[in-house]
Amino acid sequence: MAVPSLHRRAARKAARAVVRALEARDRQRARSAPPPDGHEIRILLLHANGMGGTIRTVFNLAGQLARTHDVEIVSVVREREEPFFQVPPGVRVRYLDDRLPRRKGLLSRFPSRLVPKGEAAYHWFTLRTDLKLVRYIRSRRGGVLIGTRPGLNLIAARFAPPEIITVAQEHGNLSSHQPAVRRQIIRRYGRHDAVVTLTQADLRAYERSFEKARVDRPAVLAQVPNATPRLNGGLSPLTAKTVVTVGRLTWGKGYDLLIRAWAHVAARYPDWTLRIYGGGPRQEKLQASIDKRGLCERVFLEGPAEDVGAVLADASMFVLSSRHEGMPMAILEAMSKGVPVVSYDCPTGPKEMISHGHDGLLVKPEKIHAMADAICTLIEDEDLRRRMGANALKTAARHDLDVVGALWEDLLSGLVARRRALPPGAPLAYRPDGASEDDLQRHGHMKMPPETSTR
Template sequence: MRISFLLHNAYGIGGTIRSTFNVAGALAIHHSVEIVSLIRTIDTPNLPLPRGVRLTPLIDKRPDAATGSSDLDDPLLTWPSAQVPAAEAKGTTNFNALTDQRVADHLARTDADVVIATRPGLVVYLAALGRESRYLRIGQEHRIYGTHTAEIRAAVNAAIPHLDAYTSVSEADAATHRAHLPDVTTRLAALPNGVPAAGVEPSDGSAKLVVAAGRLIPVKRYDLLVTAWATVAAKHPDWHLRIYGRGPQQAALRRQIDELGLARHVTLMGAHSPIETEWAKGAIAAVTSREESFGMTIVEAMHCGVPVVATDCPHGPGEIITDGRDGLLVASGDADSIAKGLLTLIEDRRLRRSMSAAARVTARRYAPERVAAAYEQLIAELHAARGTMAPAARRPALRPVKGGAAGAPVKSLKGAVRQLIRKPLRPVASCRVTANGDLSVRIEPADVHGADLALTLTRRRGDGAPVRLPLHPPTATGADRWTATVDRGAVDLAEGRWDFHVVRPADGARRRVVCRYAEGRGLLGLEPLPGSPFSWWIPYPTVDGYLALRAWRRPAHAEARVIRADADGLAVEGTLHGALFGPDAAPTAVATPTRGPGRPFLTGVTALGNSRFRFTVPYERIHDARADDDGTAGWTLTLRKSATAGTPIRIGRILGDIVDRDQTDCHPLTHGVRPHLTRGGDLAIACSAPRG
């Protein structure tokens, strides 16, 4: 069959986009599948396009698109849609006269056997503009019946009778549609979202970490989760909550965290894609929504072996989670119930482990291939209802080797080398931090060809030759991927950011490595190697999707494990790495001005044994060090092993799995003083107000 999905913007990262990509990829194994994106906003999709799936944009809204391809100057973009209700069109932002025109043209000329629309405006288009078509028309509901505005709900209800089928992502919502539309003959069915098994190492449940992820919007009720965490932190201050995502509630959540004194216990992590690596770090996942049409985050966490504590809201959580077996369902809208559910799993490791195993079994129900099979069955039944035969599956044909039949033997070794050189080199890799802190790099075999390939690490904006490591082919290792290991005890990397490349000596090809997953779970609880110099590595995906490594290397480092705003000053507690305090140590913290009207000053440090330390910087001393009361003064902190001698040791927060702590480790303004971390993870102080 030829199957076409209509998305509004396939270049984003939302749940509807992820689900569509997942199911489209599974269907593409046996069918010809296309995703049609109404608009294009960037060059390449944020999510990896599944193999075998075509992506076709209808309107190019890239600001820097090539001359002649951009539609930004088309006057129809500013005219209202004649088809889509204003509440869905958002003025002319989402739908307009140009989208009317392009969708009408596409639906008139498509050769698809099935067209599937994925949001209300697209459903309205499919019903109105595809009415005379020969292809099957299927609409999808990715929200809940009662959550749309009256205008949108009325438009979709009017469109549904002109479709062959309309699907909801839960059986409960499908039943609601049937109850509200009793006279409609359109097939109203439930088909869940497809969520693939994670390609990451699953959680072992050992980290004292709870993870939540999603848009920071009111319906997700993260305010309840933060309130509940105040109860959890009071009983288990060594546990931590991370909330991944971005959205309009971020500032309000930041204020709530500060007001409850939870800055050391709750971290707003920002958006992260792919999210699977972050689920796998947690011991528990939390979903506190007021409503969930399905709950993709629940299944994603379950795939990673993480049991979920979820509010029993309409409709998804209760259909996914079996309470007490693979997760816990708690009362919706009740912070005390959320806290109780979290504490139940925090305090029962055996229960967490049993639920972890059960959760992975449950998640398999939502594998994209199972959802794809359900779509195939629905399509066959719709054809039967029409009295037509469903088109046969079209498996992709094998492409012959250039110059001969598919699979033909290469006649000579020289010919084999030439053939390998002509093949592409487009490495895609996952990088995992092992239990001992080494990096295990696994490169997918597709589009990686050649002999004597090497993996190199090149320091950005730095001198020196790249670090070169051998790549072991799948046949040599018994694995299904090319592999390399970066041994942290043997490889010495200068401080900075490093990029990964695969190099093929035969033709000089050198290609940057695309990142599938950067798995940092092994960094949780890991300690630096003893002795000097101190070093630490964190692999991460760059904003443009490549694999990179942040490395720190210093003669010594003072890790600030606690940064706390006390009543009289900023309290810092930490551990010295790469150096030791002597028996008569009299260490000192030195505040060096970095910006604004400030003078240097010293603070005494208490050595606790030969490596631990603590000190407090009085607010009064910080204000006294201001040269005047205008502007914001700033200082960085270093540690000297004695008051009069010794090389300054930078104090900061580097250990763990977070690359850019200046974005995540935020502290409230107290007495006009705020501690913060620099881009490199060093501890700094800003004083933005006069004493008072």
């Protein structure tokens, strides 16, 4: 028993020595670093060639920023030959751990030592990805680095050199992470220049958590929503007896709840169908649920949608049955086609996107009968469906890509200006001691306290 203990102590001692060496190196780099510059933007993404809302959102943002910046998406892994979504013009994609050759190497056999086990994507990370990520981050000599999930943000917080402006973007919400992950987030995110949430509700959750923990917090906490993507096809005529939903077939998306609700809808309106677009690990279980309830001719698992715009243009209603979300882009996609939305009022996002009774209907989370009744309400009342569809178009316009892109430009230019105002090697975050709400300066969606502490 003593030998493993000695090994662990030796490993911890070696790790502390490495950290001290990096800190000493960073102090030297900080003294000789050039003025901060936001022209180069690098966005860390888990797997750029996959499918899902986060990837679509990142591609949209990258394309918008590429109009005025040098933008590269840095994909941690590559397990698919080509991207599922079209890479925007002016955007490059770099892969750190290319797994297509199927020769992963010795280091790929060991789990990550830098990503907490409770992170939802922990199984994607290995010791090889740890080293590839750290090597890439340490190689940067300027610009902005944006992380898009906790594992990536935590590594960037620990290893980003002082020349780099780092932004931790939250695509889910704080409460959806495991407790151990949340503890690391609150402990380490103060090293970032900014933390960006999708919703005001999540922004307040971060503020409360930093305040309660009495730890360093980022100098900037900001809320920037998702943008409405520009899709193919025209508006929906709202005449098809079709309800659609789009998303990964995972537990969090709540399609098991939706199928149960549809059993009640089908009993009242057997000529309407539900089409679920997406792939994922729960496909067999969902199909079994459909078969069990005799819904084979009423509910269809369609697989991934190659053209989301065309799918939505052929629908008369969109349903979101998620147990939790960040800010679901699928709602904005549906609204941009003039399609009204029925959604569970899950944390977070739907309540800030849907005005109940105006452009959609909100339903108490995970309530089967309430979801069925809301769907039937829009099936029964075509005039209401059309009014909500028209209002949904106006809601989507408020999240236009140009509008959201301007928020990001404003945020990034503010971070660069703030960094340039600091002396070399000055701290980035601020400590809560002595700071009050009166000390906070508001700038758009941002909260920017003037005091600072160490990265």
